[in-house]
Amino acid sequence: MAEKTGWGKLHREIMDHPVWDHDGIYKLFTFCFMEANWKASQYKVPGANELITVERGQFITGQQMLHSALYKRPTRETPTSRTVWRWLQNLSEFGCVKLMTLSNRCTIVTVVNYETYQDLNSDSVTQTSKQATDLCHADVKASDTPVSTSEEVKKGRREEVKKEGGSLELGVPTHKPSRKAKSKITPDKPMGTFLTYPCNGETTCWHLVQDQVDVWQDLFPAIDVAQECRNVLAWCEANPAKRKTAAGMMRCITTWLTKEQNRSTQRFDQRIPSKPVSRVATKEDLENYNPTSALDKYS
Helix, strand or coil: CCCCCCCCCCCCCHHHHHHHHHHHHHHHHHHHHHHCCCCCEEECCCCCEEEEEEECEEEEEEEHHHHHHHHHHHHHCCHHHHHHHHHHHHHHCCCECCCCCCCCEEEEECCCCCCHCCCCCCCCCCCHHHHHHHHHHHHHHHHHCCCCCCCHHHHHHHHHHHHHHEECCCCCECCCCCCCCCCCCCCCCCCCCCEEECCCEEEEEEEEEEEHHHHHHHCCCCCCHHHHHHHHHHHHHHHHHHHHHHHHHHHHHHHHHHHHHHHHHHHHHHHHCCCCCCCCCCCCHHCCCCCCHHHHCCC
């Protein structure tokens, strides 16, 4: 794995590339050129006896290794390792990377045109820096006002921070800018609402209408659906951290009702006593029947 130091250059023309339109593929492409070696190195590959040289602009990875490095804290919404590997193949089809398989567990990924965009000594970078330097000198000559030194800029910044109520240490203010909170969505209450469930996520609540309760009552006749829906609401109020999202409330209540229906059916079956099995008399039994022998039992 590459060292997590330094920086990389990303050209603005990436905004016109198809990679820009897909968040997952764009994140994977950014990871590839950040993960690529900035100088040639040698690695020991499992199953190979010799060291393998990985050149500048390349890195070694595998399907599981790439997924773990790209998503270090996976959640339910995290794509699978097969999906991430398919994205890498899409980058290869776009011409952004080249793939060379060494074994079943190892693949060398080469970032195309790595030298063109990451080389600091390229002519384009040198020319751009020279143009910027010339422009700065021209602005200084055209202006009669003295240029502020770095110490003066720092002093002015310290005074601004003191006025704001903060402090500067090593050039970093102690107060952090507050993150903009995501706006919450509260849906309108429709007609015929039976209960309203609080939810986690951007949508704050979910409304259950009476028509849906009637449908569930026909599907689960062994239980009181209305009361079970109230039980679900009580559970949501008592467990705010475990509340479902608005999109998952329908499935949550359906699962709850299914379990209660099965429990009710099992309790009903246990209350019914088992009946003895009776046998219908055949014609042969009637012919061999002797009423005298039956009466002898009671004499």
